[in-house]
Amino acid sequence: MYKYNDFDAAFVAERNKQFRAQVARRIDGSLTEDEFKPLRLMNGLYLQLHAYMLRVAVPYGTLNGRQMRQLAMIAERWDKGYGHFTTRQNIQFNWPKLQDVPDILDALAEVEMHAIQTSGNTIRNVTADHFAGAAADEVEDPRPTAELLRQWSTDHPEFQFLPRKFKLAVTGSEADRAVIRAHDIGIQVVRQNGEVGYKIIVGGGLGRTPMIGKVLRAFLPKQDLLPYVEATVNVWNRLGRRDNKYKSRIKITVHEHGIEDIARRVEARFEQIRPAFSGIDQVFLSEIEQSFAPPTYRADATSAFDAAYETDPLFRSWADTNLTAHRNPDYAIVSISLKKHGATPGDATADQMRVMADLAERFGHDELRVSHEQNIILPHVHKSDLPQVYAQLRAAELGTANIGLISDIIACPGMDYCALATARSIPIAQDIAEHFDALKLEHDIGPLKIKISGCINACGHHHVGHIGILGLDRAGVENYQITLGGDGTEDATLGERAGPGFSADGLLPAIERIVRTYLELRQDPSETFLQAYRRVGMAPFKAALYPESQANAA
Amino acid sequence: MSRPFTKVITANALLEGDVIYWTEEATWTRHLSKAEVFEDEAIADEQLMTASAQTDIAVGVYLADVHLENGLPQPTHFRETFRTKGPSNYAHGKQVELN
Numbered sequence A: 001m002y003k004y005n006d007f008d009a010a011f012v013a014e015r016n017k018q019f020r021a022q023v024a025r026r027i028d029g030s031l032t033e034d035e036f037k038p039l040r041l042m043n044g045l046y047l048q049l050h051a052y053m054l055r056v057a058v059p060y061g062t063l064n065g066r067q068m069r070q071l072a073m074i075a076e077r078w079d080k081g082y083g084h085f086t087t088r089q090n091i092q093f094n095w096p097k098l099q100d101v102p103d104i105l106d107a108l109a110e111v112e113m114h115a116i117q118t119s120g121n122t123i124r125n126v127t128a129d130h131f132a133g134a135a136a137d138e139v140e141d142p143r144p145t146a147e148l149l150r151q152w153s154t155d156h157p158e159f160q161f162l163p164r165k166f167k168l169a170v171t172g173s174e175a176d177r178a179v180i181r182a183h184d185i186g187i188q189v190v191r192q193n194g195e196v197g198y199k200i201i202v203g204g205g206l207g208r209t210p211m212i213g214k215v216l217r218a219f220l221p222k223q224d225l226l227p228y229v230e231a232t233v234n235v236w237n238r239l240g241r242r243d244n245k246y247k248s249r250i251k252i253t254v255h256e257h258g259i260e261d262i263a264r265r266v267e268a269r270f271e272q273i274r275p276a277f278s279g280i281d282q283v284f285l286s287e288i289e290q291s292f293a294p295p296t297y298r299a300d301a302t303s304a305f306d307a308a309y310e311t312d313p314l315f316r317s318w319a320d321t322n323l324t325a326h327r328n329p330d331y332a333i334v335s336i337s338l339k340k341h342g343a344t345p346g347d348a349t350a351d352q353m354r355v356m357a358d359l360a361e362r363f364g365h366d367e368l369r370v371s372h373e374q375n376i377i378l379p380h381v382h383k384s385d386l387p388q389v390y391a392q393l394r395a396a397e398l399g400t401a402n403i404g405l406i407s408d409i410i411a412c413p414g415m416d417y418c419a420l421a422t423a424r425s426i427p428i429a430q431d432i433a434e435h436f437d438a439l440k441l442e443h444d445i446g447p448l449k450i451k452i453s454g455c456i457n458a459c460g461h462h463h464v465g466h467i468g469i470l471g472l473d474r475a476g477v478e479n480y481q482i483t484l485g486g487d488g489t490e491d492a493t494l495g496e497r498a499g500p501g502f503s504a505d506g507l508l509p510a511i512e513r514i515v516r517t518y519l520e521l522r523q524d525p526s527e528t529f530l531q532a533y534r535r536v537g538m539a540p541f542k543a544a545l546y547p548e549s550q551a552n553a554a
Numbered sequence B: 001m002s003r004p005f006t007k008v009i010t011a012n013a014l015l016e017g018d019v020i021y022w023t024e025e026a027t028w029t030r031h032l033s034k035a036e037v038f039e040d041e042a043i044a045d046e047q048l049m050t051a052s053a054q055t056d057i058a059v060g061v062y063l064a065d066v067h068l069e070n071g072l073p074q075p076t077h078f079r080e081t082f083r084t085k086g087p088s089n090y091a092h093g094k095q096v097e098l099n
């Protein structure tokens, strides 16, 4: 895993020292809130409904045991004993006090972590496939590329005052688990005629005006990445709308100018600036690649796994849903569900964080990942260790067998925490998970992704949920709009609005009607909700959701 | 029909971020029940200026709608109701801290 060099460590220490002084000056009154706010946002500190919130970057979602333990310590010492893992592969603390934040940042720096560029109009935390370096279907580990981009963009003078925030995501597989088509720039490591390079996608994004990214370059040689991405940011930096914050993201620039025009401009700019890149970045990249060398795999027998799989139905159920094929057939990728039925999606207590840290250290080559689906991943576990890993997860209430199922819901903080929210999302997720668990339908329903946002900003990715839920404020009452058929993978699609929204009480029955309609019309249990939706379209679901209007129309 | 003007001044505390309300004594309280209720817009605006000037205590000062029940202010909008309690997923915030 990537280690800070002296420069990184000194940079973070200097930033923390500056911020400590800024907090002191805010508290003694020499800085006004107007002066302080941009400074705290640059350091990931938001003011929410009930308290401050500190957003800590987990670059490309990768953590080691020591870092996870430190997050547990922070949660216990300065927060209320838990943390919230988010769709941006970050962790957020919901209750820090202003005067404690400099100490928290120092505690993070001890384990090579920080909260820089987790907010503001900068290039944000670069996200990556959470199965990176382990997935069986991968061309190459995307994290060295993500790390190169992180180093290049952090504190880059041109990129501190962009028209708006800018989000990059990288994957090394054709199967897109990093939602790269919903990012400002999505990067896929690809192989063409034996040469490894990148496919570059631009102009995706969710929020108020959701867009699926378009291919800007089908194949970019590896050494051209930084000049090409820089050229893209340059073009947007010049064309991007600073007059209107709702039109400032690159997705709007691409939409207004057309992908061909943008591609022409990017190529022209790229030709101009490429000579200035001496190739030193490729030297960095090969150094970075060494720190992501795969672990030394064990060659033990896997019979303990087979025995447990045969004899223990709970283990089998968990193995069937929560394991993914590893590139080494003796290993598996473990997804730890932070979605116990009725719990807050993405939350982990300090004790749970320590259990996960222990498991990573003892059985997982000291690696953990945060997934954008708000779960934690142990990317490299030898199959013979899985029964033990499962037993310990279960004891810590982390053994829920529901990855990819209806209760594995993404939910943003919504109006329980977020100052921008128009409705709550967490209780909606809790109700849906508990309801379908009580009906014992979850495993029969099969793969189904529900994603919930508490306002139009779409932090909960609702546009790309198979069932998307958007919470709104309709004349002072919470109201929930449903979209169907969204997809965040390589076949990215925006969900289609089903019709008028539902009250908080009416929403759960509405979701059940959708699910029962699917169960009735699927061709057989192997046809997933999304496949069935693509086959039959909106009509049958609409009929189930709005029986009155069907009756009126008849 | 225009609704009668009934508002309180509210903000977040600088240090804890907790929800606070402006009182008749020109101080801040954590309890909505102790907030000064304004029924005159001109007075409310003037007090809002005074309250907003206390930047070493309060952040994001604004007027929020309330209505009176038994003489005590109650939030009108659900967002303000959550601000008097805390989140619904855990017993954290005002719902436990004030009692």
Ligand code: HEM
Binding pocket: A046, A053, A085, A086, A087, A088, A092, A164, A167, A182, A204, A205, A206, A207, A208, A249, A411, A412, A413, A417, A418, A419, A420, A457, A458, A459, A460, A461
């Ligand atoms: C709680 C405080 C938060 C605030 C104030 C906030 C604010 C925003 C805003 C204003 C946008 C719209 C940006 C635009 O369209 O230009 C946005 C988008 C987004 N945020 Fe958040 N957010 C918060 C929490 C979160 C959390 C917890 C997550 C992860 C679970 C998250 C992930 C995202 C994502 C994925 C998007 C949409 C993707 C895009 O940028 O197009 N945010 N957020």
Ligand code: SF4
Binding pocket: A412, A413, A414, A415, A418, A419, A420, A421, A422, A453, A454, A455, A456, A457, A458, A459, A460
């Ligand atoms: S979608 Fe809206 S409510 Fe949810 S976290 Fe984002 S800004 Fe807050």
